[in-house]
Amino acid sequence: MKHLSLLAGILCALTLVAIGLWVRSAPGPFAPVELVSVPAGRIDYRPFGNFAHGGKAQTPRAEPVEVAGFEIMKFQVSRSQYAACVASGACPAVPATGGEMPQTMVNWKDASAFAAWYSKVTGQHWRLPTDREWQLAAAERYGEASADPGDLDPGERMLAQYKAGVLLRGTASPVLRSAGGFGLNSRGLADISGNVWEWTDGCMESGTLAEDGAVLASEPYCWVRIAGGRHRAAVVDFVRDASVGGCAVGLPPDHLGFRLVREAPSGLGRFF
Incomplete structure (x- = not known):
């Protein structure tokens, strides 16, 4: 019995090694993913959503927020990576899969399904x-198109946000580019704030403000998620193409894609 247990243990270990070797040499979604380590830092964070003071819409002020360090994909998830998830039955089929272009035409739920898979x-x-x-x-490529705090009626606020968004977007072409086509930022991330907006887990908020713009109370509504890009966009979570509708605030994104954060690896993660 001892010999059988020992043999089973050896076979199990060899199997794990074989899987690890296959994973390291496998193409497509199982190839090693380039990561960028982002050290802990402080940002000036402005809550995003609908806020009011004294019954009038107002933009909340930015507050310093400490963010813990993390690892994030250098490149956006590609069409070939997403196609593998579709082939496995774990991700919904979307237009334009296959190849090394960034995967776009994905909603927040699609991106979350890929992360789980x-x-x-x-x-x-x-x-x-x-x-x-x-x-x-x-980092330096972060931009926001919030209207300046102050007494603006709804029409003025929408116009101010639109103008700010246009300035931030500049002459960016809506045509997709291959991975790395928008260059690297100072942290080494490729294509961030290019023309593919990236889904985050952030939610829009609704709340009340003090006179100085500080948030007194707020409540998230997570059926609208925040996408990061040349300016922040608030997009309904099931929308795959915000250019035809579903953008809750300001200018819609040109394209919707995503990249993922990796938390501390476990199990077979040591082979990647």
Whole structure:
């Protein structure tokens, strides 16, 4: 019996090694993913949503927020990676899969399904970044199109946000580019704040403000999620193409895609 147990243990160990060797040499979604380590830092974070003071709409002020360090994909999830998830039956089919272009035409639920599947096949924990993590990772490429705090009626606020968004977007073409086409930011992340907005786990909020713009009370409504890009966008979670509707605030994103954060690996994660 002891010999059988020993043999079973050896076979199990050899199997794990074989899986690890296969994973390291496998193409597509099982190839090693380039990661960027973002050290802990402080950001000036402005809550995103609908806020009011004295019954009038007002923009909340930015507050310093400490964000813990994390690892994030250098590149956005590609069409070939997403196609593998579709082929496995774990992700919904979407237009334009296959190849190394960024996967777009995905909603927040699609991105979350991919994160769950990728966690399962790699033995690691992958997830969408929080909106605070995304802001820290974006560094100098982070932009927001919030109207200036003050007494603006709804029409003036919408116009101010629209103008700010246009300035931030500049002359960016809506045509997709291959991975790395928008270059690297100072942290080494590729294509961040290009023309693919990236889903985060951040939710829009509704709340009340003090006279100085500080948030007194707020409540998230997570059927609208925050996408990071040249400016923040609030998009209904089931929308895959916000250019035709579903953007809750300001200018809609050109394209919707995503990249994932990796938490501490476990199990087979040591082979990746």
